[in-house]
Structures are given as C-alpha cells and as structure tokens.
Amino acid sequence: DQQVKQNSPSLSVQEGRISILNCDYTNSMFDYFLWYKKYPAEGPTFLISISSIKDKNEDGRFTVFLNKSAKHLSLHIVPSQPGDSAVYFCAASGGSGNTGKLIFGQGTTLQVKP
Amino acid sequence: DAGITQSPRYKITETGRQVTLMCHQTWSHSYMFWYRQDLGHGLRLIYYSAAADITDKGEVPDGYVVSRSKTENFPLTLESATRSQTSVYFCASSDRVLSFFGQGTRLTVV
Numbered sequence: 176d177q178q179v180k181q182n183s184p185s186l187s188v189q190e191g192r193i194s195i196l197n198c199d200y201t202n203s204m205f206d207y208f209l210w211y212k213k214y215p216a217e218g219p220t221f222l223i224s225i226s227s228i229k230d231k232n233e234d235g236r237f238t239v240f241l242n243k244s245a246k247h248l249s250l251h252i253v254p255s256q257p258g259d260s261a262v263y264f265c266a267a268s269g270g271s272g273n274t275g276k277l278i279f280g281q282g283t284t285l286q287v288k289p
Numbered sequence: 290d291a292g293i294t295q296s297p298r299y300k301i302t303e304t305g306r307q308v309t310l311m312c313h314q315t316w317s318h319s320y321m322f323w324y325r326q327d328l329g330h331g332l333r334l335i336y337y338s339a340a341a342d343i344t345d346k347g348e349v350p351d352g353y354v355v356s357r358s359k360t361e362n363f364p365l366t367l368e369s370a371t372r373s374q375t376s377v378y379f380c381a382s383s384d385r386v387l388s389f390f391g392q393g394t395r396l397t398v399v
C-alpha cells in the first residue's frame with residue numbers, strides 16, 4: 176500500500192517556464208512533508224519542506240503548497256532552469272512516535288529544456 | 290570531513306554470497322536509515338535505528354541484517370544475496386526533522 180504517490184513518472188518543461196510536480200498521500204497522521212532532489216550517481220538532497228499547519232512555504236524559486244483536505248501537495252519551480260533537471264522525491268513523516276523516518280513517493284524525473 | 294559516507298560505491302557479488310555495505314556519519318545523529326531505490330518504487334525503507342543497539346524493521350527488511358554498536362556506524366548486511374537485491378542502497382542520518390543521505394552504493398548481484 177503506497178502511502179505517498181507521485182503519479183507522474185516524468186515531466187518536461189521549457190527553460191523559464193513553471194514546473195509543477197505533484198504528490199498525494201493517504202495517511203492523515205503525516206505532519207511534515209519534504210521534497211528531495213536527486214542527481215544521477217548522487218544521494219538525495221533536501222530541497223524544501225512544509226509543516227501540516229501551513230499551506231504554503233516558499234524558498235526562492237521553489238514553493239510547496241499543501242492541501243490537507245485533498246491530501247495533496249505540489250512543488251512549483253519558477254522559473255525552471257536546466258540545472259533543475261533531476262529526479263524529485265516527495266516524502267512524508269510523522270504520526271505516533273515520530274522517528275524521523277520518511278515515506279517516499281516513486282519520484283518524478285524533471286527535464287528542463289534550454 | 291563532516292557528513293555521511295557509504296562504502297563501497299559500487300559492488301558486484303554472486304548469488305548466495307554475504308555482502309556488507311558500510312555507512313558512517315559524523316554528525317552524531319541518533320537516527321540512521323537504510324533505503325533502497327528501485328525504478329517505479331522510489332526509496333523504500335529497509336531498516337532504521339533510533340540509537341546504538343536499537344534497530345527496527347522498515348518496509349522491506351527481508352534478507353537484510355543491521356547492527357549498530359556505535360552511534361556513527363550503521364552497516365547493512367545481505368546474508369545470502371539474491372538477484373532481487375540488485376539495487377542502489379542509500380544510508381541516511383536524521384536530526385528527526387531532516388534526513389541527510391550518503392552518495393549511495395550500487396549493488397549488482399549476478
């Protein structure tokens with residue numbers, strides 16, 4: 176049972192345009208959501224996060240939106256740059272006895288074309 | 290250098306062999322994790338540890354063994370490797386808010 180889902184395996188956008196990556200979750204006990212970025216042959220690196228008490232968090236070109244009623248979050252990248260081309264993982268944590276362990280989605284490969 | 294390191298980066302082993310993947314972190318984080326990355330599945334948790342000598346199963350623990358005698362080390366052992374364990378393995382440590390990942394070990398079982 177996949178608790179965190181990224182239904183789009185890939186996304187291609189033109190440089191300068193907006194990239195929107197989506198993520199759905201099923202466990203209402205999750206209280207913290209994160210996006211990680213992964214380049215080939217490297218480990219995932221933290222990008223941006225949002226607490227369940229917020230509905231938006233912005234950091235430079237990156238904004239994460241959380242819709243708790245729909246159990247949906249999205250990552251917006253504006254403007255997209257070729258260096259943003261990577262795999263993006265959505266992750267969630269929380270619930271009883273929070274250990275910091277993360278439940279990841281399947282990942283979305285973003286390609287930003289020059 | 291501060292951070293989290295995994296070794297080896299690449300490993301080829303034969304079916305039935307025992308293999309150990311190493312993980313070392315310098316932040317003194319209490320929590321450490323092992324994930325495997327497979328196409329279509331994202332990152333799945335194998336085992337995690339809340340502190341030295343405290344470990345627990347994750348989503349896909351079968352065929353793996355972990356130990357944590359020291360806070361900074363969290364080795365993952367495949368007792369008898371199978372082809373289905375061909376994957377990229379990531380170790381991570383956490384301050385309970387953010388997880389920090391190593392560069393990964395690409396393991397191929399032939």
